[in-house]
Amino acid sequence: MKDRLQALEQEAFTSIRSIGDVEELKALRVRYLGKKGELTEILRGMKDVAPDERPVIGSLANDIRARLEEGISSREEELQEQALEIRLRHEQIDVTLPGKPQALGGIHPISAVIEQIEDIFVGMGFEVAEGPEVELDSYNFESLNIPKDHPARDMQDSFYVTPEILLRTHTSPVQVRTMEKKEGQVPVKIICPGKVYRRDDDDATHSHQFHQVEGLVVDRGIAMSELHGILAAFAEKLFGMELETRLRPSYFPFTEPSVEMDISCVQCGGQGCRMCKETGWIEILGAGMVHPRVLEGAGYDSERYTGFAFGMGPDRIALLKYGIDDIRHFYTNDLRFLRQFQSV
Numbered sequence: 001m002k003d004r005l006q007a008l009e010q011e012a013f014t015s016i017r018s019i020g021d022v023e024e025l026k027a028l029r030v031r032y033l034g035k036k037g038e039l040t041e042i043l044r045g046m047k048d049v050a051p052d053e054r055p056v057i058g059s060l061a062n063d064i065r066a067r068l069e070e071g072i073s074s075r076e077e078e079l080q081e082q083a084l085e086i087r088l089r090h091e092q093i094d095v096t097l098p099g100k101p102q103a104l105g106g107i108h109p110i111s112a113v114i115e116q117i118e119d120i121f122v123g124m125g126f127e128v129a130e131g132p133e134v135e136l137d138s139y140n141f142e143s144l145n146i147p148k149d150h151p152a153r154d155m156q157d158s159f160y161v162t163p164e165i166l167l168r169t170h171t172s173p174v175q176v177r178t179m180e181k182k183e184g185q186v187p188v189k190i191i192c193p194g195k196v197y198r199r200d201d202d203d204a205t206h207s208h209q210f211h212q213v214e215g216l217v218v219d220r221g222i223a224m225s226e227l228h229g230i231l232a233a234f235a236e237k238l239f240g241m242e243l244e245t246r247l248r249p250s251y252f253p254f255t256e257p258s259v260e261m262d263i264s265c266v267q268c269g270g271q272g273c274r275m276c277k278e279t280g281w282i283e284i285l286g287a288g289m290v291h292p293r294v295l296e297g298a299g300y301d302s303e304r305y306t307g308f309a310f311g312m313g314p315d316r317i318a319l320l321k322y323g324i325d326d327i328r329h330f331y332t333n334d335l336r337f338l339r340q341f342q343s344v
C-alpha cells in the first residue's frame with residue numbers, strides 16, 4: 001500500500017509539472033484528490049492493512065495529500081503568472097508607432113453657406129429663429145395673405161399631410177410665428193434658416209427638398225432704404241467682393257411693395273457671361289415691405305410699425321459661389337463631390 005501511495009505521488013507530480021493549463025490542473029486535482037479520486041480509492045483498502053501499520057499509512061497518505069495540494073496550488077500560481085506575462089506582452093503598446101489617421105468629415109457646402117449667412121446677419125444684430133418643417137396650412141399660406149383660392153398657391157405646389165397640414169413650402173411662416181411670440185414687441189430682427197419642400201420634379205435647378213433663409217425686421221420707421229442697405233452689405237460680405245446691387249419690382253402676397261434683388265455677376269463682374277446669361281446680373285433673393293395685413297394678423301399695429309422681409313435660397317447661392325451646375329450634386333452624397341468641400 002505504501003508503494004502504491006508513493007507511486008501515486010510520483011505520477012501525480014509528473015503530471016502536475018507537465019500541465020500547461022489551469023483548467024487541466026483543476027481536472028487533475030479532482031482525479032487525484034476528489035471524493036472519487038485515486039488517493040481516496042487507495043485508502044479504501046485500509047481495512048486490509050495490518051492494524052499496527054495503519055497509523056503510518058494514514059499519516060503518509062495525509063502527507064501526500066498535503067504535498068499534492070501544495071504542488072497543485074503553486075503550479076496554478078505559476079501558470080497564472082505565465083498567462084499574465086503573455087497577456088502583458090500582447091498588450092504592450094509601442095508608443096513610437098505612427099498613429100492611425102482619423103477620417104475627418106467635412107461640412108456640407110449647403111451647411112457651410114447657411115453658417116456663413118447666419119454669421120453675417122448675427123454680426124448685424126439679428127437673432128436666429130426656427131420653426132417646424134411640418135406646418136399648418138394657416139401659417140404657411142393664410143397668415144401670409146395667401147387665402148385658399150389664391151393663385152400664388154400654384155407657385156408653391158405642396159406636399160399635404162392632411163387638408164390642414166403640409167410640409168412647409170417656404171420659411172416665411174416663421175415670420176408670423178416669431179411675431180406672435182413677441183406679442184407686439186419691437187424690434188424684431190430675425191433670420192430663419194431651414195429645409196423646405198415643394199412638389200417639383202427634380203432636375204438641375206429644382207429639388208423637392210431644398211433650403212431657405214428667411215429674414216424679418218420690424219420696428220418703428222423701417223423703410224425700403226434699410227432693406228436695400230442691409231441686403232447689399234450682406235451680399236458683399238457673403239461673396240467677399242464689392243458688388244453692384246439693384247432692386248427690381250416683383251410680387252409676393254406677403255410684401256407690398258415686393259422686390260427681387262440682383263447682384264452684379266460674381267463671375268464676370270457685370271460684363272456678361274454664361275453664368276449671368278449675358279445680362280451681367282444675378283438674382284439672389286426676394287424681399288419687400290411686410291404687408292400690413294401680415295403685421296396686423298400677427299398682432300402688430302401697422303400704423304405704428306413697419307418692417308421688411310426677405311427670403312433667399314442657400315442651395316442656389318452655393319451653386320453660384322462654388323460654380324456648381326447641378327443642384328442634385330448636393331443631395332446624392334457622392335464622396336468625390338463632397339470631398340472637394342472638406343476645407344470650406
Ligand code: DAH
Nearest residue numbers: 170172286287288309310311
Ligand atoms: N417665401 C418666398 C418664396 O419662397 C421668398 C420670399 C420672398 C420671402 C419675399 C420673403 C419675402 O420674406 O419678403 O419664394
